[in-house]
Amino acid sequence: MQASRLKAAVAVAAVAALAAGAAGCAKSDRDSGGGSAKTGGTFVFAGAGDPKNFDPIFNDDGESFRPIRQMYETLVTTKPGTADLVGGLAESWEHDPAGKVWTFKLRKGVKFQDGTAFNAAAVCFNFDRWYNMKGAAAQSNMLYYIDVFGGFAKNEADGLGKPIYNKCEAKDDSTAVLTLNQYKGAFPGAFALTSLSIASPDALKKYDADTVKQSGDSFSYSAFATEHPTGTGPFTFGGWDKAKNEITLNRNADYWGEKAKVDKVVIKIIGDESTRKQELRAGTVQGIDFPAPADSKALASEGFQVLPRPAFNILYLGFNQKNPKLQDLRVRQAIAYALNREQLVQTKAPSGAKVADEFMPDTVLGYAPDVQKYEYNPDKAKQLLAQAGASNLTLKFYYPTDVTRPYMPNPQEIFTVLANDLQAVGIKVQGVPRPWNGGYKDDVQTFGKQDIHILGWTGDYNDPGNFVGTFFGRAKNEFGDQRLTDMFSAISAADAKVDENEKKAAYEQVNRDLATKWLPAVPLWHAPPSIVFAKGVSGVTPSPLTDERFVGVTVSNG
Structure with a gap:
C-alpha cells in the first residue's frame, strides 16, 4: 500500500497491538490432538440469527455480514487479527493533499463469480449505484452508506444531508479515481466497510438489485439480495434453506487469491444459545460466537478453543x-x-x-x-x-x-x-x-x-x-x-x-x-467478545472488528 500523505484517520496500531496480545488464530494443525488437518469437507458454524439479506449495501448487522464477507470483497481490507489497513481489491491507493480525490490501483485478473471481469468500470458502477439509489425504502436501508457519504443524488428518506460523494472515473481498467465533495475523516478506513463491498454490475442489473419494497413495518428485497448475490470472494452462494435454517457457501474454484481449504461452509442458524452449545458439544457444528460469560470457562475446560477478541x-x-x-x-x-x-x-x-x-x-x-x-x-x-x-x-x-x-x-x-x-x-x-x-x-x-x-x-x-x-x-x-x-x-x-x-x-x-x-x-x-471453535479447527483468526474470514479454515479428523 502506498503510504498516505494525509494523517486523516487514526493510528490503528493501538488496536493492532491489542489484537496481537489478546487474540490468536484457531490452533495449528500440529496442535490438533494428533489428528491431521484435511482439505475439503464442510465447516459448520452456528449463526445466532437470520441474516437480513445478502446485498451488502442494505445491511448493517453481524449475522448478515458473516456470509457476505465470505462472498464479497472490498477495495481496502484489514490484516487478519488487527485493524491495520491492507490492500483488498485495490493493491494500493493514494489521495490528494486535501483528501478529496482518491486513486485506487486495482488488482488485475480478478473475476466476479458470474465470470464477468472486475475492473475500474465495475468499481465506479457500484459507487454510482449507491449514490443514485432511488426510493425512500431503499435509502433507509443503506445505513452505512449514509454514515459515510451523508446523502444521495436525490434524498428521499428522512434525515439525510448533502452527499459527500461526487463522482467516480475509470481512468483505465485498473485505475479508479473517486472524487469527494469534501474531506471526511472516515477514509481510508471506510473503504473497508463490508457494506461497501463490490458486486457484479451484470448481476445487479439482471436481478433488479435496487428494488426494495416496504409493507407496513417490513421490507422485501430483490432476487439479487436473496438468491443471486455475486461478488469476487473465495466462496459462492449455495442457497438459504429456511426450512433447515442453513446457509450454504461453496468454494469458489476460480477465486483470484488463495483458494478456500474446505469445499463448503454451512452457517446453521440457531437462535437459542443453549442449543448452540449443545450442538458444539455434539459435533454437529464446529464453531459458535459470543458465548455467555459463564460458559467460556466451561467450554475451555472441555477442550474447546475459546478465543477472546479485543474489546472494540x-x-x-x-x-x-x-x-x-x-x-x-x-x-x-x-x-x-x-x-x-x-x-x-x-x-x-x-x-x-x-x-x-x-x-x-x-x-x-x-x-x-x-x-x-x-x-x-x-x-x-x-x-x-x-x-x-x-x-x-x-x-x-x-x-x-x-x-x-x-x-x-x-x-x-x-x-x-x-x-x-x-x-x-x-x-x-x-x-x-x-x-x-x-x-x-x-x-x-x-x-x-x-x-x-x-x-x-x-x-x-x-x-x-x-x-x-x-x-x-x-x-x-x-x-x-x-x-x-x-x-x-x-x-x-x-x-x-x-x-x-x-x-x-x-x-x-x-x-x-x-x-x-x-x-x-x-x-x-x-466487552471483549469471544469466538469458540472445536479443537480440530484451524485457520481462523479472531478479529477485533468481528471480521473473521473462513477462506483458510480446515477441520482435522482427530
Whole structure:
C-alpha cells in the first residue's frame, strides 16, 4: 500500500497491538490432538440469527455480514487479527493533499463469480449505484452508506444531508479515481466497510438489485439480495434453506487469491444459545460466537478453543426523545444515575469487560478522560425525577430476542438488570421483546416505537466518526433527537478537521458535551467478545472488528 500523505484517520496500531496480545488464530494443525488437518469437507458454524439479506449495501448487522464477507470483497481490507489497513481489491491507493480525490490501483485478473471481469468500470458502477439509489425504502436501508457519504443524488428518506460523494472515473481498467465533495475523516478506513463491498454490475442489473419494497413495518428485497448475490470472494452462494435454517457457501474454484481449504461452509442458524452449545458439544457444528460469560470457562475446560477478541465495542441504553418526558435532560440524567453499571458488568459481562463512560473505546482518537461520569446514585435519580415532574414515569423498554451480539451476549438478562434498577427509583417499565431481524431493529431504528432500548456497536475501523458519528451525527428515529442540531453540527465539524491535533481536540469536546448537555444515551460497557471453535479447527483468526474470514479454515479428523 502506498503510504498516505494525509494523517486523516487514526493510528490503528493501538488496536493492532491489542489484537496481537489478546487474540490468536484457531490452533495449528500440529496442535490438533494428533489428528491431521484435511482439505475439503464442510465447516459448520452456528449463526445466532437470520441474516437480513445478502446485498451488502442494505445491511448493517453481524449475522448478515458473516456470509457476505465470505462472498464479497472490498477495495481496502484489514490484516487478519488487527485493524491495520491492507490492500483488498485495490493493491494500493493514494489521495490528494486535501483528501478529496482518491486513486485506487486495482488488482488485475480478478473475476466476479458470474465470470464477468472486475475492473475500474465495475468499481465506479457500484459507487454510482449507491449514490443514485432511488426510493425512500431503499435509502433507509443503506445505513452505512449514509454514515459515510451523508446523502444521495436525490434524498428521499428522512434525515439525510448533502452527499459527500461526487463522482467516480475509470481512468483505465485498473485505475479508479473517486472524487469527494469534501474531506471526511472516515477514509481510508471506510473503504473497508463490508457494506461497501463490490458486486457484479451484470448481476445487479439482471436481478433488479435496487428494488426494495416496504409493507407496513417490513421490507422485501430483490432476487439479487436473496438468491443471486455475486461478488469476487473465495466462496459462492449455495442457497438459504429456511426450512433447515442453513446457509450454504461453496468454494469458489476460480477465486483470484488463495483458494478456500474446505469445499463448503454451512452457517446453521440457531437462535437459542443453549442449543448452540449443545450442538458444539455434539459435533454437529464446529464453531459458535459470543458465548455467555459463564460458559467460556466451561467450554475451555472441555477442550474447546475459546478465543477472546479485543474489546472494540460499546453497549448503550438509548433514549427516544419523541417521548416528551425524555426531552427533559434531568430525566435522562436520572436514568443514568439509576443504573448500577458496575454491578451489571460484574454479573452479566464477559471477563475483562469494563464500565463505559463514553461511546467509544479509549484507544480511539478523541477519547476524553475528563467527561462527566454518572456513578450509581439512586437517591440522586429520584431527586432529578421529582424536579422534572416525572416521579410516576412509565417507559416502554425495547430489547432484542433471538440474537447474541458481540457487545450484548445476553440481552434478556441485561434488560432484566436494567429494568430492576429503573423500577427501584420509581420508574415503571414495560418490557417489549422483539426478534432481532424482522422486528427489533426496524421498530427501534426505523420507526422509533420505543421509549428506551439497548443497542450497541462494534467498530468497523479506528476513527471517532465510526462511533459517535454513527450514533449521533444526524437526526435518527432511534433517538428522536431532531432538535439537537448543535450536536449534529459539532460532530460534523469535528469530522471535517484535517489536522489530527485539531480533530482530537474537537472530538474530545464532543464527548464531553455528549455526557452533559446532550446525553442522547447512556454508555454501559465495553466487552471483549469471544469466538469458540472445536479443537480440530484451524485457520481462523479472531478479529477485533468481528471480521473473521473462513477462506483458510480446515477441520482435522482427530
